[in-house]
Amino acid sequence: MAETREDQVFLEPGVKIELLAGRWFAWPHLIAPVQHAMNIAYRHLPLMQSFVATPQVHIAASKDPNMLGGPFLDLPETAIPEIKTLIEHTATQFAELIAFARDFKAFDQVLQDGAKGYCLSEFYGRMPASLAGAIEISYDVNNNPALRAIEEIVYKYHLDNRSTQEICLSRTKDSDRKFFMTTPRVSAPDTLFTSVNFSDARLDTISSMRTQAGSLQEASKSLDVDSSKQAIFESFFTPEAPERKSPRYSGDDVRVRYFGHACVLIQTAQTSILLDPTVTWDADDRDGRLTFSDLPDTIDFVVISHCHQDHFSPELLVQLRNRVRRIIVPRNGGGNIADPSMKLILQRLGYGNIDVVDAFDEIRFDEGKIVSLPFSGEHADLNVHSKQTILIEVKGRRFFFLVDSDAIDPGLYKLVTEIIGRPDASFIGMECFGAPLTWLYGPLLTKPISRRNDESRRLSASNCERAWRLMKDLGCPKAFIYAMGQEPWLRYLMGLEYKPDSIQLTQARNFVQRCVDAGIEVEHLNIVRELTF
Numbered sequence: 001m002a003e004t005r006e007d008q009v010f011l012e013p014g015v016k017i018e019l020l021a022g023r024w025f026a027w028p029h030l031i032a033p034v035q036h037a038m039n040i041a042y043r044h045l046p047l048m049q050s051f052v053a054t055p056q057v058h059i060a061a062s063k064d065p066n067m068l069g070g071p072f073l074d075l076p077e078t079a080i081p082e083i084k085t086l087i088e089h090t091a092t093q094f095a096e097l098i099a100f101a102r103d104f105k106a107f108d109q110v111l112q113d114g115a116k117g118y119c120l121s122e123f124y125g126r127m128p129a130s131l132a133g134a135i136e137i138s139y140d141v142n143n144n145p146a147l148r149a150i151e152e153i154v155y156k157y158h159l160d161n162r163s164t165q166e167i168c169l170s171r172t173k174d175s176d177r178k179f180f181m182t183t184p185r186v187s188a189p190d191t192l193f194t195s196v197n198f199s200d201a202r203l204d205t206i207s208s209m210r211t212q213a214g215s216l217q218e219a220s221k222s223l224d225v226d227s228s229k230q231a232i233f234e235s236f237f238t239p240e241a242p243e244r245k246s247p248r249y250s251g252d253d254v255r256v257r258y259f260g261h262a263c264v265l266i267q268t269a270q271t272s273i274l275l276d277p278t279v280t281w282d283a284d285d286r287d288g289r290l291t292f293s294d295l296p297d298t299i300d301f302v303v304i305s306h307c308h309q310d311h312f313s314p315e316l317l318v319q320l321r322n323r324v325r326r327i328i329v330p331r332n333g334g335g336n337i338a339d340p341s342m343k344l345i346l347q348r349l350g351y352g353n354i355d356v357v358d359a360f361d362e363i364r365f366d367e368g369k370i371v372s373l374p375f376s377g378e379h380a381d382l383n384v385h386s387k388q389t390i391l392i393e394v395k396g397r398r399f400f401f402l403v404d405s406d407a408i409d410p411g412l413y414k415l416v417t418e419i420i421g422r423p424d425a426s427f428i429g430m431e432c433f434g435a436p437l438t439w440l441y442g443p444l445l446t447k448p449i450s451r452r453n454d455e456s457r458r459l460s461a462s463n464c465e466r467a468w469r470l471m472k473d474l475g476c477p478k479a480f481i482y483a484m485g486q487e488p489w490l491r492y493l494m495g496l497e498y499k500p501d502s503i504q505l506t507q508a509r510n511f512v513q514r515c516v517d518a519g520i521e522v523e524h525l526n527i528v529r530e531l532t533f
């Protein structure tokens with residue numbers, strides 16, 4: 001049938017395209033195969049089994065705001081049959097990954113118990129077949145033994161975790177999305193699941209329809225939408241173009257747009273640089289927030305600071321990939337499994353134009369440069385290298401993004417400033433009381449950790465004292481507090497809801513006061529902000 005103009009439609013701005021792996025929200029650790037295996041075996045299966053066994057406990061905990069982000073499925077009792085089926089499917093579809101995870105953990109235990117500083121070659125003979133070829137065994141310089149997954153091999157030849165990749169289309173508000181790490185997605189009216197690999201170019205057809213009209217027929221065909229689901233699919237589209245708040249900037253200055261959390265867009269008439277893309281899809285006139293629709297059609301550089309879910313969003317990156325010229329990520333250490341390669345994850349999301357950088361590497365462009373700089377802490381004292389703070393110099397203006405750095409070492413940023421010079425404005429993350437180690441990394445640990453150890457090791461950014469010292473070390477005239485996870489649309493990613501007297505907000509207020517007292521310009525960013533420099 002020939003296409004008509006009426007067939008040309010847009011995807012409604014508020015429609016979500018969630019990426020799922022085995023029905024779980026695909027954050028970066030569910031794309032990297034080893035980390036995915038560990039999460040299935042030591043998070044997803046135990047959580048789902050616990051829900052089926054004692055649903056009342058999960059239901060009660062989910063209603064308690066103090067338990068937000070805790071290890072509970074936020075689902076009603078009626079979801080039990082679907083979760084039972086999901087447990088069975090998970091055990092079958094991921095049998096190879098589950099075996100790998102169990103063998104990895106058990107073999108690491110053998111190594112920890114048996115390696116006493118002597119040559120490690122005998123351990124290769126004891127390695128389970130599921131790990132052979134993909135693991136190197138070594139000591140650190142102090143004779144502590146460790147397993148290293150050779151990620152390039154695991155991805156290419158060892159574990160395939162893509163068979164259950166799918167997207168879920170719905171109109172669920174960002175503020176109503178279930179917490180990403182503990183609740184799988186289940187069927188609901190007006191929700192459509194369809195299988196597609198995240199790197200599949202077919203996803204570009206639908207994501208481009210957010211801003212350019214396209215053919216509904218083609219979109220439906222490209223995603224193999226079942227005829228019984230056709231009506232739901234069609235309901236997600238509209239003939240109306242989205243409202244866009246001047247996505248291009250044509251002035252002579254540098255425009256800085258804060259999209260919420262750590263997502264900042266720096267634009268000139270010629271260049272656009274997007275940091276840590278995590279935006280909301282839901283417009284709201286009451287607070288004037290910027291949304292996905294307000295992003296420009298071409299983005300010269302996307303820069304990702306680190307591999308936490310609130311900074312590295314596969315869902316958004318897949319839908320942006322047609323617009324991004326280059327994407328910049330920090331190199332991982334190639335060691336432990338808490339530090340997966342961000343490059344390999346991006347390749348699985350269909351990116352080819354990836355720059356992997358080390359500290360002090362510079363990426364130059366006509367109007368300036370992007371410099372990768374050290375990022376201290378915030379990873380519960382794990383040896384993680386894939387993190388960077390970022391200096392952006394554009395048209396002579398210099399912006400320093402400290403992201404979640406805890407700035408614990410008083411010498412570090414003093415030295416950095418001596419090397420790079422004084423920035424004009426600094427953006428400092430102050431989520432200073434982060435979750436404990438096991439919250440994010442628990443499934444990757446092969447030895448149990450005591451509660452007291454766990455409580456002491458947190459994913460915390462700078463507090464007032466450290467942020468203030470940082471400001472003095474940088475000699476910077478302007479500070480912005482950001483990356484606090486305050487925006488209401490981030491609940492499902494942060495598991496966080498502040499009260500006015502929350503320690504993070506108190507520390508931020510104290511920092512503001514210290515800056516004011518010292519005559520430093522300061523602003524606590526929340527929801528939206530537009531500035532020109």
Ligand SMILES: [Fe+2]
Binds near residue numbers: 306308378404459
């Ligand atoms: Fe972080």
Ligand SMILES: [Fe+2]
Binds near residue numbers: 404
């Ligand atoms: Fe963060």
